[in-house]
Amino acid sequence: MTTQTIESLIGSHPFFVGLGAEFTRFVAGCAKNRYAEKGEYLAHEGDEAAALFLVRRGKVSIETNVPGRGGVMVETLGAGDMSGWSWLFPPHKWTFDIKALEGTSFVELNGKCLREKCEGDPRLGYEVAKRLAGMMVERLRSTRLRLLDLYGDHSA
Amino acid sequence: MSLGQSINVQKQVHAHRNSFVPRVFTVTGKTRETVDTVTIKAHSGDGGVQLEVHPGQFNMLYVHGIGEIPVSISAVGSDGALIHTVRRVGPVSKALGSLRIGESFGVRGPYGTHWPLESLHGRSVMVLAGGLGLAPLRPAIHHLLKFRDEFGDVGIYCGARSPADRIFASEFARWQKAKPRTNGAKSNEVRVTVDRVPDHVKAAWQGEIGVVTSLLPRSLPDPGNAAALICGPEVMMRHAVQDLLQLGIAKEHIYLSLERNMKCAVGLCGHCQLSRYFVCRDGPVFSLDRVERLLTVKEL
Secondary structure (H helix, E strand, C coil): CCCCCHHHHHHHCCCCCCCCHHHHHHHHCCEEEEEECCCCEEECCCCECCEEEEEEECEEEEEEEECCCEEEEEEEEECCCEECCHHHCCCCECCCEEEECCCEEEEEEEHHHHHHHHHHCHHHHHHHHHHHHHHHHHHHHHHHHHHCCCCCCCCC | CCHHHHHHHHHHHHHCHHHHCCEEEEEEEEEECCCCEEEEEEEECCCCCCCCCCCCCEEEEEECCCEEEEEEEEEECCCCCEEEEEECCCHHHHHHHHCCCCCEEEEEEEECCCCCHHHHCCCEEEEEEEHHHHHHHHHHHHHHHHCHHHCCCEEEEEEECCHHHCCCHHHHHHHHHCCCCCCCCCCEEEEEEECCCCHHHCCCCCCEECCHHHHCCCCCCCHHHEEEEEECCHHHHHHHHHHHHHCCCCHHHEEEECCCCCCCCCCCCCCCEECCEEHHHHCCEEEHHHHCHHHHCCCC
C-alpha cells in the first residue's frame, strides 16, 4: 500500500491540478487530510468560513435549513469536486451547510492560512482566484440551467 | 415548380408510398414510467413483416380520429414488439397514453437517421440523456451493452427533474452490471442526477442533485478515442456539447438527436426544416460538426 503525501493529494485534485510543484508545496502547508462520517457536517451556515474542501472520495451535499422542512439539499458534490470559497470573501461566513452524505475523504485547506499566502504572493493569489472563479462560473451555469426547469412540461 | 421538379417529387412520393400508409399495431403491454409518461408495447396486427429498426429512429404514431405525432422508438422486443415511450402533453400523446391493452393505433416508419453504433466500435462511449431524451437513447444503450466487448468504457449519464421523473429506472442496475467478457478493465458507469428532491423522498434519494453535465468525468484518458451520444432538451444539449468539446472529443464524434415539428417524416412537407436539413429525413441524429452553427441560430 502506498501512502500519498498531502502535496500529492492536492496536486492530483482537479481543482489544483497543474498548479506547479512550488505552489503546491506552499499550499500544502495549510492542508490536512480528513475523513467525515456519513451525516457529519463539514460546515454550518453562519459559522466562520475557515476552509476550502477538496473532495477525494465520497459525497457531500450543499444544503440549508428551511423551517418546517429541515435540511433541504441544493446540490451534491463528489470525488474531484471542491467546496468552500467564503473564506476568501468578507464577512468570511458560510452561507450554506455542507454535510457528508456518505463516508467522505477530503483535504481541508485552512482558509485564513490560504488567504494570507495568496495575499503574500499575488501570483499564487491570482492562480487560486482564477480557479475559484472558474468553479463559480460552472456552478452558476448549473444553477441557471436548473432554474430553466428544462425537463418540466411547459406546453400549457 | 418546374416539370422536372414535379417529376422528382412524384418519384419521391412513389418511393415513399408505403411510408404514408400506417400499419395497425395493437397494444400488448403498458408500463407507467412517471405521472405523465407511459411506455407502450405493441405488436403488428396485420401479420406483415417485422419492421427493421435502428437505435435512434422514430415512428409516426396515429390515433384514429385524433392525429399523428413522431415518437422515438425506445426499444424493440425480442419478439419484434415495438416499444415507444410517450409523454402525455398534447391531444395525440394523451390519447396514445390512454390506449388500453388490446386497442390499436397506426404506425408509419421507422424513419430518420440512427446512432452510428457500428462506426463507434473500439471507442469509449458516453451517453448523455436529459428527461425523456433517454427514450431514443435506450436502444443505443441496449446495443452498447449487448455488444459490450466491441466498445471501450461506457458511461451513461441521466438527468431528470426529480426522482419520480426518471424513466427506465428499473434498468439502471442491469446497465451498471453489464461488464465486458473479454476485458474486465473496461468500465461501466451509470449515474443519475435530478434537479430537485422533494422533501418526502429526500431521505431515500441516493443519486446526485445537479445538472446532467456535472456527471461527466473531469478528464478522459484518451479523448481522441471517445464518442458521445446526447439527447434531451436542446439547451441541455448545447451546454453538454461545450463540456464534451472541453474534454477533447472531436465534433464528428459527438452525436445529437434533434427534435423539430415533424409531420410527413419523409422530407417533403418542410415542417421540420433546419436550414438545409429536414430533421425527419437528415436527422434526427446528427453529428455535431454538421449542426453546431445551426444550434445557436434563434430563428431556426
